[in-house]
Amino acid sequence: MLSIKNLEVYYGYVCALKGISVEVEEGKITCLLGSNGAGKSTTLQTISGLVKSRSGSIKFREKEISREDSSRIVSLGIVQCPEGRQLFPAMSVQENLMAGAYKVRSKSETLENRSMVYQLFPILAERRRQAAGTLSGGEQQMLAIGRALMASPLLLMLDEPSLGLAPKIVEQIFDLLVRLNSEKNLTILLVEQNANAALKISSTAYILETGSIGLQGPSAELASNDLVRAKYLGA
Amino acid sequence: MTTFIQQILLGLRDGSLFSLVALGIVLVFKTTGVVNFAYGNMGMFSIYIAYSLLTYSGAPLWLAVAVAIVFAFFLGVAAERGLLRLVRHMSHSAMLILTLGILMILEGLSLQIWKQDYRSFPNLVSGVRIIRFLDGRIILRNQDILIFIVAAAIMIGLFMYFKFTKTGLAIRATASNERSAKLMGIKVGLVFAAAWGISTSLSAVAATLAAPRTLIYPNMMLALQIQGLTAAVLGGFDSLPGTVVGGLLLGVIQQLVGNYISDELRMAFALVIILILLMVKPSGLLGSKSVERV
Numbered sequence: 075m076l077s078i079k080n081l082e083v084y085y086g087y088v089c090a091l092k093g094i095s096v097e098v099e100e101g102k103i104t105c106l107l108g109s110n111g112a113g114k115s116t117t118l119q120t121i122s123g124l125v126k127s128r129s130g131s132i133k134f135r136e137k138e139i140s141r142e143d144s145s146r147i148v149s150l151g152i153v154q155c156p157e158g159r160q161l162f163p164a165m166s167v168q169e170n171l172m173a174g175a176y177k178v179r180s181k182s183e184t185l186e187n188r189s190m191v192y193q194l195f196p197i198l199a200e201r202r203r204q205a206a207g208t209l210s211g212g213e214q215q216m217l218a219i220g221r222a223l224m225a226s227p228l229l230l231m232l233d234e235p236s237l238g239l240a241p242k243i244v245e246q247i248f249d250l251l252v253r254l255n256s257e258k259n260l261t262i263l264l265v266e267q268n269a270n271a272a273l274k275i276s277s278t279a280y281i282l283e284t285g286s287i288g289l290q291g292p293s294a295e296l297a298s299n300d301l302v303r304a305k306y307l308g309a
Numbered sequence: 310m311t312t313f314i315q316q317i318l319l320g321l322r323d324g325s326l327f328s329l330v331a332l333g334i335v336l337v338f339k340t341t342g343v344v345n346f347a348y349g350n351m352g353m354f355s356i357y358i359a360y361s362l363l364t365y366s367g368a369p370l371w372l373a374v375a376v377a378i379v380f381a382f383f384l385g386v387a388a389e390r391g392l393l394r395l396v397r398h399m400s401h402s403a404m405l406i407l408t409l410g411i412l413m414i415l416e417g418l419s420l421q422i423w424k425q426d427y428r429s430f431p432n433l434v435s436g437v438r439i440i441r442f443l444d445g446r447i448i449l450r451n452q453d454i455l456i457f458i459v460a461a462a463i464m465i466g467l468f469m470y471f472k473f474t475k476t477g478l479a480i481r482a483t484a485s486n487e488r489s490a491k492l493m494g495i496k497v498g499l500v501f502a503a504a505w506g507i508s509t510s511l512s513a514v515a516a517t518l519a520a521p522r523t524l525i526y527p528n529m530m531l532a533l534q535i536q537g538l539t540a541a542v543l544g545g546f547d548s549l550p551g552t553v554v555g556g557l558l559l560g561v562i563q564q565l566v567g568n569y570i571s572d573e574l575r576m577a578f579a580l581v582i583i584l585i586l587l588m589v590k591p592s593g594l595l596g597s598k599s600v601e602r603v
Contacts, residue, residue, distance in 0.1 A: 122492060148494030156492055162485035173482040176475065177494035225494065 075100040075261055076121070076152070076229055081130035081140075083113075083120050090116045092285040093130060097278075098229065098263050103255050105264040105272040105293065107306060108282035114265040115157055117282070118231050121263075122154045123147045134229070148177045151228030157237065157265075159218040163207025167198055170206045170217055174224030183226065191220040194250065212243035219250070230254070231263045236271065244268065248275050269306040273297040281306070311445030316568045317561055322453045324560020325460035326515055328553040330537030331544065332464065333511035335552050338541075339484040340504040341393065343404040347411035349530030349537075351388070352512030354415045355381040356520050356529075357423055360430060370431060378513045385509025386502045394501070419527045430520035456518045463514060464553055467507075471549070480504060532576075536563075543583055545593025554594055559583070 076098035083091040091113045098104045108114050119125040121132055123144035132140040134150055142150070162170050171191060175184040192199035195216045201209065206217055215235055222230060232251070236244040252275050254260045266272035273279055273293045281289040281302065289296060296302050330349070337345045345351075359377035362368040368376075388411055396403040432452040440447040471477040483490040483500040490497055515537075516530060523529045536559060544555030562582055567575035587593070 124488065124491060143496075144491045145494045145496045148492070154492050156489060160486055160489040160492075162482050162489065164485060165481060169478060169481075172475075173478050173490070173495075174493050176479055176482075221493070 075135060076263070077131075077133040078117075078121070079131045079133075081117070081120065081132065082128045083116055083125060084128050090285055091120070091127075094280075094282070094285070094287050096280055096287070098261060099278065100261050101255075101259055102278065103251065103262045103264060103276040104278045104280070105266055105276035106280050106282060107266055107269045107272060108288075109267065109306075111284070112282040113285045114282055115233055118154055118156075118233050118263075118265055121147070121152060121231065145177070148225055151226070152231065153222045153225045153227035153229070154231040154233065155218050155222040155235065157233035159214050161206040161214055161217060161221070164205055166203050167206055167209070167217055168202040170221050171198075171224050174221035175226075177225055184224070187224045187226060191223055194223075194254075195220055211239055212246070215239060215243070215247060219247070223254075227260065229261045229263060231265070233265045234267060235264075236266060236268045244271060251275060269302070273307075311442055311447055312568075314442065315447045315449075316564050318447065318449060319453065320561030320564030321557055322457050322560070323564060324540075324557035325457045325464075326518060326533065326556075327536045327540040327559050328556025329460045329463060329511055329518075330515045330533050331540035331552045331556050332467065332549060333508040333515075334534075334537055335541050335544070335546060335549065336504050336511075337508045339547060340480060341389070341397075341404070341501050342401050343393070343408060344538075345505075345508070346405070346408045346534075347388070347415060348408075348508065348512050349516075349534030350412050350415040350419075350527075351381060351384055351509045352514075352516035353525075353527065353530045354419055355384065355509075355513035356430065356516040356525055357419055359517065360428055360520075360525055361423075363431075364428075370433065374433075374517050377517065378510050381509040381513035382506040385505035385507070388509070389502050389505035393505075394498070416527050423525075423527075425526065428525040430517075430525050432521045433517070452521065459514070459518060463511070468549065476503065536576075539580065539583060543586065543593055548593075551594050558594070 078094065078096040080093040080095060081091050082093050094117065096106070106114050106117060116125060120127050123142055127140050131138055134152060139147060139150065162173060165173070171188055175187060178184045178187065197213055198217055198220055201213070206214065209217060219235065235247050239247070248271050251262055251264065255262055264272055264276060273296060276293045279290065279293040279296045280287050289299070289302065334345065334348055337343065355377040358380050359373040362373040362376060363370060392407055392411065393404050396407055434451040434455050436451045438449050438451055438454065440449070471481055479490065479495045480500050480503065482493065483495060483497050487497055515533060519533060520529070540556035540559045541552050543559060544551030559579060563575045563579045566578040570578060
């Protein structure tokens with residue numbers, strides 16, 4: 075579905091991505107692991123069109139998108155749920171969701187998405203009039219995911235959804251991702267530092283090391299790889 | 310008692326104008342992160358357009374004003390797209406300096422075209438209204454009442470726009486978190502241009518309403534711009550309702566000071582009161598704790 079080939083990204087003179095290649099298969103969960111500064115977020119920013127690549131290609135459903143702007147990329151169905159949630163704190167829960175549906179033209183589709191999000195996260199429906207900034211960390215993460223779902227994504231990209239959350243909440247969020255993937259057939263590209271959980275729910279994994287892909291393969295295989303276990307799973 | 314009420318009403322009239330001016334300043338500040346120093350002058354230049362249409366082509370007043378407001382909108386869009394966007398990637402101070410440049414260019418241009426003379430501009434409505442009240446009478450010019458009604462209508466309209474329309478929501482989202490707004494597919498470039506356009510139109514509306522009293526000349530908006538900025542600071546510089554309250558309060562304080570203490574000191578005294586208020590509550594009347602953009 076998404077095919078990245080030899081992607082190179084520079085911040086000024088600093089090379090952030092040294093020609094990485096990643097394949098995201100339709101209907102699967104793919105995860106991108108790595109430590110801080112490895113280039114995970116840069117990869118997502120580049121796919122979303124916030125950062126422009128120097129060379130290489132990003133193809134979405136066979137169509138080159140590396141030169142498209144962020145607005146067009148959302149229209150195509152690639153939606154990112156950013157790191158640190160990045161909500162609109164002074165706006166209400168409902169307004170945050172409606173802002174997420176900016177690119178959805180039809181009113182009925184917007185309302186359908188909204189009731190779907192409220193069904194997934196009843197707590198958000200309860201707090202729909204509350205300012206987003208007053209929610210708990212877990213609820214904010216749910217809202218961030220809900221807001222991304224409002225855009226009717228075909229490919230949902232999540233940047234560290236587990237960041238700063240209690241283990242129980244993380245489990246909830248990851249269960250939800252599995253459900254979205256299996257029930258709604260949503261393709262997911264998951265960026266995580268929490269390698270344990272991410273390898274469990276994904277089918278394919280890539281490990282980024284300072285701007286290049288170190289290891290890649292089926293998640294189950296990587297989870298039992300000694301190198302990975304020592305470096306990322308703390309075992 | 311009636312004098313007091315009369316003073317309050319006149320204060321609200323001035324205040325509604327301050328609020329209008331302040332809203333334009335805050336709108337651009339919240340979305341693009343820059344305080345537009347040229348704001349008042351952009352309105353000034355637009356009202357000169359209305360004046361010229363009125364005087365030299367004999368256009369009806371409403372048409373001249375409408376053209377000026379539309380002109381202001383595009384002047385704002387042009388300033389954003391043509392100038393500010395070019396330096397946006399540098400820093401907010403670069404943008405700030407640029408608005409100072411626009412301020413001077415517009416002042417120079419209007420001096421060149423229309424010279425230094427004071428020009429008069431008609432009231433939109435004439436006549437006075439006398440309201441019997443308790444033991445006395447309250448006298449208001451119809452223009453005063455119109456100023457208040459127009460300002461209130463525009464402000465209510467703006468709030469509805471921000472609250473209930475998709476583009477209004479997009480503007481708020483962009484003001485809140487630009488990167489996030491981009492990730493929702495919002496075209497922030499369009500939002501910036503729209504914010505500048507709307508803001509500059511507000512300046513033109515304020516200039517239209519104020520012109521009969523201030524007369525038209527290159528520095529006509531100087532006081533209003535300062536008062537608008539003060540109102541914005543008073544309101545916390547990031548909340549639109551706060552800005553409106555700040556403007557109205559400033560208007561009333563100034564009017565009361567002018568009437569009961571000293572007319573010369575009205576502005577100075579009002580500023581002192583605001584200084585004290587801000588020492589007690591630094592985030593402004595309704596402002597949130599931190600204003601993110603510098």
